[in-house]
Structure formats: structure tokens, C-alpha cells
Amino acid sequence: MAQFRVCPDSGFYFDKNAESLMKANAVAGAVFLLIAGLLGLGVILTRWQEVHLLPADVFYQVLTGHGINALIFWIIFFEIAILYFASSTLLRTRLAAPRWAWLGFALMIIGALMNNIAVLQGNSSVMMTSYAPMQAAPHFYLGLILFAVGALIGCMVFFGTLVIAKEDRTYEGSVPLVTFGAITAAIIAVFTIASGAIILIPTFLWSIGYVGHIDAAMYRVIWWGMGHSSQQINVAAHVSVWYLLVGVLFGARPMSEKVSRMAFLLYILFLQLACAHHVLVDPGLSAEFKVFNTSYAMYLAVLASMIHGLTVPGSMEVAQRQKGLTKGMFEWLRKAPWGNPVFSGFFLSLVIFGFLGGITGVVMGTEQINLIIHNTIYVPAHFHATVAVGTTLAFMALTYLLIPVLFRRQTFLPWMAKWQPYVFSAGMTLMILFMLGAGTLGVSRRHWDMDFTGAMLAFEYPGTAYTMMAVAGIGGVLGVLGGVMYLVVTVGSLLFGKKLDESAGLLQGFGVPLAPSSYTVEQPERLPMAPKLAVEEHGSAGFEAPGTFVLAMFLLVCFVVYYFINWDYLASVWPLS
Amino acid sequence: MSSFLPPAERNWWSTPVGKQEVIWVGIALVWCLIMFLMMPYWHLYGKQNLSSEAYQTTPAKFQQRVDEMVAQYQVGEEAGMPIVKPPVGSDVYMLGRLWQWYPILELEKDQPYRLHLSSMDWNHGFSLQPVNINLQIIPGYEMVLTVTPDQAGEFTVVCNEFCGIGHHVMLGKIYVKEN
The missing domain is CATH 1.20.120 (Four Helix Bundle (Hemerythrin (Met), subunit A))
Structure with missing residues (x-):
């Protein structure tokens, strides 16, 4: 029972x-x-x-x-x-x-x-x-x-x-929309795991000698069918977490259920493409395949992310405005609970994912532009913006919600929790920006020594590249410090945080649940639909979330400018055909 | 509170969508189409496009082609590695192996060459610096591209795909001379 x-x-x-x-x-x-x-x-x-x-x-x-x-x-x-x-x-x-x-x-x-x-x-x-x-x-x-x-x-x-x-x-x-987003993530996960099975099982058999040969080019294409889509599970999951957090923090409802769900549907349909992002400069793949696959069929998954980029903060703005924070464009944002790590973690995750992770991802996933980026340290810079900040920070913010709700503990060292999202994202942003810069100067990823000590031939990167890697190093250390703060708060809360329920034991945090007396076998009351708004605002003449629209347009301008800067940079390298 | 509650309307599909969202979706869609069309546009009018010309090969076969080129056109030696100056417009070869790019090429500025690249063992990354052209070199595959160096000087090929403990010493050279 x-x-x-x-x-x-x-x-x-x-x-x-x-x-x-x-x-x-x-x-x-x-x-x-x-x-x-x-x-x-x-x-x-x-x-x-x-x-x-x-x-x-x-x-x-x-x-x-x-x-x-x-x-x-x-x-x-x-x-x-x-x-x-x-x-x-x-x-x-x-x-x-x-x-x-x-x-x-x-x-x-x-x-x-x-x-x-x-x-x-x-x-x-x-x-x-x-x-x-x-x-x-x-x-x-x-x-x-x-x-x-x-x-x-x-x-x-x-x-x-x-x-x-x-x-x-x-x-x-x-x-609910959040569940719908989780369904999206799970469907992509099944696709991902299937691709993983197709490539990893033969590779395992090869490693024990049952399969004689694994084609190196095929391996890359199929491995990335898993590797890229696994990151799309994260996107779908953390976008769902964003929606959950704006709901919990502000009582926000989606601006439009239809639009948000259609955007998730676009993820299901198109986000599993894009293994080509990783093989754009591989031998032998046709331009048609690369263009179609790398763009998620005409960037329809990017469209979906741009939609969420508007509707997540937009729904927050609408909820804040209904509470009377209507002054100017940005009072709803200025008066947000910046000291609450659930909010600051969520919002920084959203901003850094969009501005750094999203834009760089699309730029380097452009078929020809990839020539000047492939395997440089620009690549890890991009995915640290998407995964290490976008996903990880969203999950950290969710953790701060779960400590009282799921684990029934008070947050340990709340001041540290308050600063954690800022320290983590400041460090990571510094690291990401300077790794992007170093990548543009050609610094390689997965490389032990940019001095090439012991090489028969010599090469020196420009001095700026060294400076950039040093600043990235400082940022990375700060990011790790932010990560340590997160773990101190979470582990500390589970071990030393004040119990919110008397029956909660020490092992509660490790999966041993509350004392049986807290539970009932009764099925909870049926989950009701969201209350209808007194005044149905959708479809009205004005913009419901003008501040968000301004931010979204700002994102778009950055996107367009940066995109064409990279084409310009590409046009300056040796002609290839 | 409805992001985690069922939608307020049973038939949420027919709830009208706000103007702001419609406009944003429109703008974003246009931008997505522009980005999509940029790629075919560059194939037609841009100068930096990768050909999809490639052949399956074997390390032995490719090595033989490289050796033939070296025997025919070697003009010097640097750090124990032959410097090769093949004729303008010809097929030139460079191979990646643990842990070198072989041989050193000497090319003429503003002249096209058909550059053949392959690996003898593992994946390698052909990263031409400081130009910053990056290609994935895969064993068993011979990539062919027409390259026209438009700058003179000394260029280095860094390996930027992890290839084991000596990865960081894997460098190659391409010299481009004014004609």
C-alpha cells in the first residue's frame, strides 16, 4: 500500500x-x-x-x-x-x-x-x-x-x-507543464540511451576481443547521437526546473500553455539531431547532411529555446506585475528575491545559459564557422555555459528548494547558500569568457601543454592566449569554490540542519525516510486544475511582459551581432573548397 | 501557481496566445531561417567550405602515397623531418601519427593545392595556427580539400584531438612562400 x-x-x-x-x-x-x-x-x-x-x-x-x-x-x-x-x-x-x-x-x-x-x-x-x-x-x-x-x-x-x-x-x-517538460526529457533520454547502446555495446565487445574492428568515423557519428542528445536531456530537464521554480517562487503560470508545450514538442521532434555539431569537419560527410542535422532542421530546436527564453522570465514578470510591481520596465526584476538562492540560482542559470551557452552553441554549430572553432578550447567554454552553469546551477537552485521540502531540514549556513549562486556563476562566467577568447586564438582543448615542451618543432601561442588561460584559471578556481559552497550547504543541511519534523532521523538524508507515523495510506485529494484568472488577460491588446520582451530583444541583438562577427572572422582564413 | 498544476482550462489548446508571444515567435523564426539559409549561401558565395571528398584508405596505402611525394619533391630537412615542395596545383599529402605531422610542406602563396590528410593510428586534430583552421583527421579515411594559402609565412599544425601521452608534442609545419 x-x-x-x-x-x-x-x-x-x-x-x-x-x-x-x-x-x-x-x-x-x-x-x-x-x-x-x-x-x-x-x-x-x-x-x-x-x-x-x-x-x-x-x-x-x-x-x-x-x-x-x-x-x-x-x-x-x-x-x-x-x-x-x-x-x-x-x-x-x-x-x-x-x-x-x-x-x-x-x-x-x-x-x-x-x-x-x-x-x-x-x-x-x-x-x-x-x-x-x-x-x-x-x-x-x-x-x-x-x-x-x-x-x-x-x-x-x-x-x-x-x-x-x-x-x-x-x-x-x-x-502540468513541468511534468510535460519532464516527459520531453525522458523521451529524449530513451533516444539517447538507444544510441548509446548501438555504439557502446559493440565497442565493449571490441575491447574484449569479440569484434575485430570499429570504424573510427562511424563511431564518432553514432557516439555523438548519444553524446549530443544526452545534453539535450539536460536542456529539457533544466527548462522544466525553471518553470517549476518560477511557479514555486512567484506563483507564476505559463504565459501560454500552448506555446510552452509546443516548444517542448519541438525539442522532442528536433533536438535529438545535432550529432553533426561534432563532426562538421570530419571527412566524407555531405554538406546536405551537415546543414540539416546541425541546424536541428532549420533551427527549430533553437526556436524552441528562444521561446522558453521569453516565456520563463515572461511568466515571472506577469506574476510579479499582478502583485503590483508594475513601475517602469524592470521593477518586477529589481524587486525579485535576489537574496534567495533558489531565485538567484535560477535566474543566473537562465541568463548565462541564454547569453553565453545558447549563442556560442549556435555559432559554433554553424557548418562553416565550425572550421575556426572545432576542438579549440572554445568548445568546452560553450558547454560549461550550457551544462556547468545552465543545468548545474538550475539543479543547485532546485536543491535549495528541496532541502526543506524533500529532506525536511533547515538550510545549513544560509549566508553561504545566499552567496553560492553568485560565487559559482561569477567564477564560471569568468572562466567561460576567457576560454572563449583563448579558443578564438586557436588554443586547443584537451591539451596538456600549450608550450609544447619537448616537441621537435616549435610553436608559440600569442601572449594574450596565456593571459586568457590564466584568467580562465582564476575563474575556474572561483567556480570550484562555488561548487564547494554548494556541497557544504547541502551536506551540512542533511547532517546538521535543524529538523523540520521531529521524526526526521540522521539517515533521512541518505534515503531512509521519515518515521512511519508521518505517513498515511490515504490517497491524496485529486490534484486540481490551476485556478482561473479573474480577468483573462491573454489576447488583450497590450504586452503582458514588456520588460522581458526588451531583454529578449537584447539577447537577439547580441546573437545577431556575434553571429555575423564570426562569419567575418571565417571569411579571413585561407580559402578552402 | 500553475506551472506545476494542470492547466486552468481543460481545453488549453484553444486559449488565445498573447500578442507578445506571437511576435517573438515570429521574430525568432525569421532569425532561425536566416541562420539556416546562411549555410547554403556560404556554399554558393563563401570561400571557406569543406569539400565532402573523402576516400576510405588504409594506413599503408596512405603512407605509400606520402613517401612517393617525399621522394619526388623533397627540398630540405628540418629537425629530422623532410621539407617537401610539391608543384603548384598538385596533390599534396600530410599524415598524422603518434606524434607528428609528416612531412613539412612548402607551398606557394595564392596557389591552390589538393591537400590529402589522413591518420596512421588514432584520431588526430589538424589545427593550423595561427590561421585557426581545424579539421578532424580519422584513421581509415583520406580527406581531400583544395586549399589556397593567402598569407605567406610559417604556419604550425597543432594536434588538437587527444591522441595519448605525447599529444602535446605533436606539431607540424607548413611554410608558405611568396612566388
């Missing part, structure tokens, strides 16, 4: 099984974030040429571990928690097949540990991408496969939970 508790602060209902699984997955995610962050510190302190911390072999080993732990393990553990939240909690339903969910969790843990052990042993420093024919130890691939199977089980539990909610009619009308 399913048991529920209601959170008195937020009104969310938690199914006991779902609650334990969410906690376990979120905590596991945070552990892998810790590993990823510490390894990241090693990476950036080595790329900062004046410091040049690690020897070459350790650097490549650390870089491999950093990428996998940050991009795969941290994010996907946390996303599984979000999937369970968006289905079971938001729809007030029991979780489907909790034993399967625990099996999935166990497989993910085993897989993640196995892969980390392989990297730690030192013979699998092949980078996250593990391009064949460079070969890692068999358990490197097997770990990833087990992890993916576990994640797939998590997705299936999510879909099953949706079916139960529908059968039991636990909600009125359609699923």
Missing part, C-alpha cells in the same frame, strides 16, 4: 518510495558532483600554464574522470530524481515499480563506480568520448552500459508512474 506525506510548507505530496528514491538519487548526484568538481580543479590548474599542476598522464586521466562524472553521473542521477518528482510528487501518485527503481539505482551506482575505477586504474584515459580506435579497459565501457541500463529503468518507472496517475485519475485535466 502506498504511503504519502504532505509537506506542510509547500503542499507537495510525497509517496514514501518515491521520496526515498529521490533522496538517494539526489545525494548520489551530489557525490559525483564533488568528484567532478575536484577533478575539474586539477584540470583548470593544469591549463593555467603558469601553474601547470599535473603531469601529462595524470592530467589526461583527471580530465577523463572530470568529464564523465560531471556530464554523465552527476547530472543523470539528479535528473532521475527530477523525473520521480515530476511524476509522483507533482501528480500526487504512487511511484510505479519501486523495486525496479531501486534496481535501476543500484545499476547506476555500480556502473558509475566501475567506470571510475577503470579511469582510476590509469589505462582508460581516453576522454569522455573514448574515440575508437583508442581503446579503454573493458569495464570502462561496461560501467557506462550498466549506468545507461539503470537510467533507462528510471525512465520506464517514470513512464509507468504517469500511466498509474492517469488510470487512478490523480489529477484533473492535462499534466
